[in-house]
Amino acid sequence: MNVLSEPMINRRSLSGEIVTHIRRMIVEGQLKPGDKIMEPELCKLFNVSRTPLREAIKVLTAEGLVTVEQNRGARVSRITYKEIADLFPIMGALEALAGELACANASDADIKGMRKLHDQMTRHYRDGDPFQYIEINRQIHQEFFRIAANEALSALYEQLLVRTHAIRFVAKKSPSRWREAMEQHEAMMAAFELRHGNTLGNLLREHLQSKAQMVIEAMSALNLDGQEDPER
Amino acid sequence: MNVLSEPMINRRSLSGEIVTHIRRMIVEGQLKPGDKIMEPELCKLFNVSRTPLREAIKVLTAEGLVTVEQNRGARVSRITYKEIADLFPIMGALEALAGELACANASDADIKGMRKLHDQMTRHYRDGDPFQYIEINRQIHQEFFRIAANEALSALYEQLLVRTHAIRFVAKKSPSRWREAMEQHEAMMAAFELRHGNTLGNLLREHLQSKAQMVIEAMSALNLDGQEDPER
DNA sequence: ATTCTGAATTATGCATTCATTATTCGTTTC
């Protein structure tokens, strides 16, 4: 049937491809929390049969991104206050560990690169450019994990990050929160340059704590408690 | 393990059932690291078709318990030094968090219950009964997570615990290591009774560090570097 | 008009089938 299937050592499984695709759709908000995942619909969209699609759904379920109800199909997981409150401390613990490991492993070049990112972010903060700020911010956190050189840790963190995808759309930093975050980054950068792993770890924990607080505030302001949109 | 509220009528999916079953087979050593997972074979064993079995394999892959090679089927994941060295600090960070949360949340009854378990374990230590010791030890660690009341944290920890299943068969405590572990538990119990979350957290991190050290020693002694048993 | 009922429709869970890709094993060649 698929005569035009591209050659070139296509060594990826279909289901894996679909997992990636759906995950992106969820993270990017194309599929929103609570949305029903209709198998026939997505099959048409991806032009695949139900078998690999269902395998993909199972994987996403294992990741916590999707929830299935017996004989009622799958929907994108909703996230509740409680889960946010639960997940952020975990992410804090993981980032703290990443920070400590990064301090232990970092080469001078690593530290220099981090400083560069930090200064860039500072500029975006001064310019009041939240989009650029967020992007560099993401890179900085990612960089800690790269330097930590612990694959399992990175994978786990990534998984949790994806699970909190829903908050991307509510996380509007108030000016004071933003300033607080910036100050924390300032301190983190300093600790990193001194390779004070313990200090950096504690700062990262606090930082994530603040983020959680911010998200919960934003959620309660919007009344997004995970129960909205009962139908879709 | 996933003990979500069971409706009165058994409404579990076949694939879910299979996941649980295979996971147990792996943890209990019936399926060893590196073992090939033959679909037809397991289908006959469970008396199911390949579809739900394959879905189960995908889930186990997402959990890291199983590894698939394109067009070459799945095998039980082997664990390497590096992975052990990577996973234990993560488990340490998660247990530390659990300990801190447990200190914050524990009722007096919780602390009393923990003391009871601890004393029981101490007796088994004195009696030189490693099996009973290990069992109570497991219960104690599990109890911290229960009191911490953070489902995501418990689930994540459980997942990592399962991934280290292979070490169960190499982890022979030397007398000195055992004494060290016992002393650490002594200190942990004291910190918990005083609700010194920070102290308990640090102790748990150290404790896991020791465990990692022990496991790595045992592995290198047995030359189990994840590459043994090339065929099976 | 609203609620209830039940047939028609649709979606899901699993089994089976089809098409490719690995693997095995017998034969040939050097």
Add this chain to the structure above:
DNA sequence: GAAACGAATAATGAATGCATAATTCAGAAT
């Protein structure tokens, strides 16, 4: 006798088919 080739076999990846459960919606009853 060992390596190399290739046909036979078996396993995997994906599509399709079938039975059942859920949902929808038209029509009846209140």
